[in-house]
Amino acid sequence: MSKVHSIQSPLLDIQNLTKYFPVKVPFGSIRGQNRQVKAVNDVSFQLYEGETLGIVGESGCGKSTTGRTILRLLEPTSGKVIYKNRNIFEAGSKEIRTIRQDLQMVFQDPYSSLNPRKRIGHLLEEPLIIHGLGDSKERTESVLDILEKVGLKAEHYYRYPHEFSGGQRQRIGLARALIVNPKVVICDEPVSALDVSIQSQIINLLRNFQESLKLTYLFISHDISVVRYLSNRIGVMYLGNLVEEAPTDTLFKSPLHPYTKALLSSVPLPNPKIKKERIILSGELPSPINPPTGCVFHTRCPYVMDICKKQVPIRRNIEDGHFVSCHLQN
Numbered sequence: 269m270s271k272v273h274s275i276q277s278p279l280l281d282i283q284n285l286t287k288y289f290p291v292k293v294p295f296g297s298i299r300g301q302n303r304q305v306k307a308v309n310d311v312s313f314q315l316y317e318g319e320t321l322g323i324v325g326e327s328g329c330g331k332s333t334t335g336r337t338i339l340r341l342l343e344p345t346s347g348k349v350i351y352k353n354r355n356i357f358e359a360g361s362k363e364i365r366t367i368r369q370d371l372q373m374v375f376q377d378p379y380s381s382l383n384p385r386k387r388i389g390h391l392l393e394e395p396l397i398i399h400g401l402g403d404s405k406e407r408t409e410s411v412l413d414i415l416e417k418v419g420l421k422a423e424h425y426y427r428y429p430h431e432f433s434g435g436q437r438q439r440i441g442l443a444r445a446l447i448v449n450p451k452v453v454i455c456d457e458p459v460s461a462l463d464v465s466i467q468s469q470i471i472n473l474l475r476n477f478q479e480s481l482k483l484t485y486l487f488i489s490h491d492i493s494v495v496r497y498l499s500n501r502i503g504v505m506y507l508g509n510l511v512e513e514a515p516t517d518t519l520f521k522s523p524l525h526p527y528t529k530a531l532l533s534s535v536p537l538p539n540p541k542i543k544k545e546r547i548i549l550s551g552e553l554p555s556p557i558n559p560p561t562g563c564v565f566h567t568r569c570p571y572v573m574d575i576c577k578k579q580v581p582i583r584r585n586i587e588d589g590h591f592v593s594c595h596l597q598n
């Protein structure tokens with residue numbers, strides 16, 4: 269797949285994406301002053317048609333901010349996102365609406381994004397109205413069609429969001445994204461809030477839709493096992509930085525970044541008789557308000573060298589499609 273990528277042009281090209289949030293700090297000599305949470309820092313990657321790119325990393329590393337900024341649900345600090353030869357960050361509001369029909373998002377908790385006072389039929393029709401798709405009769409037909417496709421029933425049309433289970437609500441979240449016939453779906457922890465048995469139902473639904481609707485996914489999760497199951501390629505984030513990116517098999521067979529190695533060492537093996545070393549990282553996760561200089565991982569890296577404290581490592585292409593930002597690979 270990675271060989272194909274080198275000749276195929278990306279569907280979405282994320283270049284040097286950076287998102288800082290202004291925050292006020294309530295302590296110390298800088299109390300009350302404006303500082304910045306460096307949530308996403310100079311992140312670049314490409315999304316190719318028909319693939320699933322997984323993004324993993326621990327809580328707070330900037331996964332959701334990356335997803336939301338790509339769709340401009342958050343305004344970027346800097347960088348570019350190229351879609352159909354156009355930088356999304358330069359598009360006006362009308363153009364953004366057209367682009368958003370192609371690029372949809374599914375959230376972890378669909379309940380918070382579903383208006384509790386509106387019936388499901390209306391909530392599913394809403395995206396069609398926003399994008400000016402179909403007349404009233406056609407829209408109702410589309411709603412009934414998508415309800416069936418996501419495994420719900422026509423009788424659910426008049427129900428309210430609170431009358432559904434968590435799994436059903438995620439099906440509604442998925443239906444709302446898919447009803448406008450998108451090309452790319454950014455899934456932000458779509459199964460993390462669900463029971464394991466329900467998780468697999470939603471994951472299978474996502475897989476089936478990917479095939480039947482020719483979708484491309486950016487699949488965000490802290491659960492590396494789920495990401496492994498779904499993704500063709502995986503990107504690993506640490507403290508707002510993308511530290512490694514590789515085809516799924518390559519990443520699991522030969523991870524290069526010490527953070528990736530630690531992350532993978534925590535995944536249980538299918539055969540519990542095979543023992544593997546678990547790498548426990550020392551130290552606390554630094555604050556994204558004041559991230560370490562040089563390589564952001566240097567304060568916790570078992571192989572830290574002098575250069576790591578001073579210089580930001582550059583992103584290197586080790587072999588086809590395997591990128592890593594680490595001084596050990598220089």
Ligand SMILES: Nc1ncnc2c1ncn2[C@@H]1O[C@H](COP(=O)(O)OP(=O)(O)OP(=O)(O)O)[C@@H](O)[C@H]1O
Pocket residue numbers: 289290291305306307325326327328329330331332333334490556
């Ligand atoms: N609106 C905001 N204002 C200020 N800081 C924010 C805001 N949203 C996110 N952050 C901060 O940005 C950093 C990245 O957050 P983000 O939600 O992207 O992480 P995440 O990887 O999705 O975490 P999780 O796995 O818990 O969902 C965190 O330090 C978070 O506190």
Ligand SMILES: [Mg+2]
Pocket residue numbers: 331332333456457
């Ligand atoms: Mg998140």
